[in-house]
Amino acid sequence: MELNEIAKEIRNIILTRLDLDLDGDEPADDASLFEDWGIDSVDVLDLVLGIEQVFSVKIKQDEEIEKHFFSIATLAEYISEEMAAATA
């Protein structure tokens, strides 16, 4: 799967599963999930569930996790790596 396709899917998961107050303003792929999207720690739970379901990957709870979850772009890269590792 291409990076931009992954990013599109992540965006879709955010918009359909999380109850965010966006006022019709969708932040860009490189925008901060926490600051610009307004996602909080509870939303992250739903986001992780969605990602694991849609992409069939397991999100690792390690010290890198904050970096992966910075933006849609960083998350897409992380998922892409995990998907590649799974098929390797």
Next chain:
Amino acid sequence: MLARTMDEQKMKVVITGVGVVSPIGNTKEQFEASLLAGRDGISINEFHDTQGYRSNLAGQVKNFSLPKTIDTDRVKSFATVDQYALAAAEEAILDAHAMQHVTSVRTGIVLGSGGSVIDIDRYMQGSLNGENPSARKLMNYSPDTSGTLIAEYYQLHGPRTSIMTACSSGATAIAYGADLIRYGYADMMLVGGCESLSYVTLSGFNSLTALATGKCKPFDKERDGIVLGEGAAIMILESEESAKKRGATIYAELAGYGLTADAYHITAPHPDGLGMSKAMNIAMTQAGIDKSQVAYINAHGTGTELNDKSESQAIGHVFGEHAAQLCVSSTKSMMGHCLSAAGAIETVATVLALKGQFVPPTINYETTDPDCPLDYVPNTARNLAYEYAMSNSLAFGGNNTSLLLKAWS
């Protein structure tokens, strides 16, 4: 017996505001009018599919909306049960003219709450249907949430806790809140209870075969169970001194309370009602009154065969010959059993009845049961000049709370 200092004994804890959301009215005025009219707030359960269940009835809150004074932007995460509690809190605070006073480290809140079980229902159902429901909704499950949200909304910085003793939660919360004032932890306390309908709760009571097959008929010979209800009630408690300083109108005094445990069975009350008897006696001792001074008891009166019998026996045991002079009614006949909210809603009913000098009826009363020989104020409310009233709650597991109220003059 009840170790109190002289100062603690001297202080009077009074009620200066009430708010209520119930199957018989969403405001204090509607609620009181319904009590006087003996209105039946129980109707066909439109909330759930009751196919195959013992009961298709419920005491549902109707046409509910948050008061116009509420800032709705700040309550987006509120579940139904939290909204009921907030509406009751807003009404109570405005009723007490206390909006300027509540934001304080000297104001706290104690609630009995069932938590938002309906959100767990929906999450499980949605997950089983493959709908990917939001995990955020599960945060409302905790019974402690209602009190937290209200404390945050009004910036209450005083003592805050929750009581989880099932059907007596709302009443026990009132008792505990009063003690927090008495022992100097707060000047003002919001106290009460809240509950909203849920499938899990309905199913649980159905499995116990505790639901009535028809109407809720407390103390009637043909009674066969409870009808579930929902709602919320909150009262503002303060010391007499605090109330007088603010020039607040006083409804009544919480003159005493008793708390006991049957330690008998997880759901059935002790057949002799000993625990409830002790709770009533303790309440009267604390208030320093004789049993002959009590005129009205708002009973737990769920409509089950066991409760109504053992409760009637307990009252007979405690009051002796005076029992025949008592008015004893169950407002659950009109609203159903509002579980964690019941003790609070019923205490508000008792407070309004005491102030209005009337006693609410037990409706749906048709046939006398020799095991229940008292005056249950059948079907029609009555005017009564009286000074002391009692509100009793006997919860699952034998948690007994008796609150004693004194008219204020």
